[in-house]
Amino acid sequence: MKVAFKLFASLSDYLPADRKGNRLELDVEDGTTVADLIRRYNVPERSAHLVLVNGVFIPPSERIRHRLQPSDELAIWPPIAGG
Template sequence: MRIAFKLFASLTDYLPPERKGNRLELEVEEGVTVADLIHRYNVPERSAHLVLVNGVYIPPAERIRHRLKDADELAIWPPVAGG
């Protein structure tokens, strides 16, 4: 199945060089979870602050259980400080 994996801000450093901007099109196995991809790309869990699948927030406790489906878009943002 095919999904879109997007990392924002400082997290883009975890994507491989063949990415297109902050986006990577991936072919993944059935049953892959949000947590599986966070670990596969070595994104520190503390840095995966805002995690959305198709625009819907996935809380930390659900990431290990939330299975992705074909054509899903997984987007992750780090914590942001501002002023």
């Protein structure tokens, strides 16, 4: 099934070098979870601060259980610091 995977800010460094922008269109197996993609792209869990599927927040405790559906968009932001 096809899903979109987006990494923002410094996390985009974890995407393949040949990508365009911060988004990948992926073919994944049925049953793939949010945590599966975080691990596949070696995103440190502590850096996956804000995780959204289709705009809905997925808390850390649910990422291993939340199964992606066809056409889902998984977007991940790192913690943001500032003053």
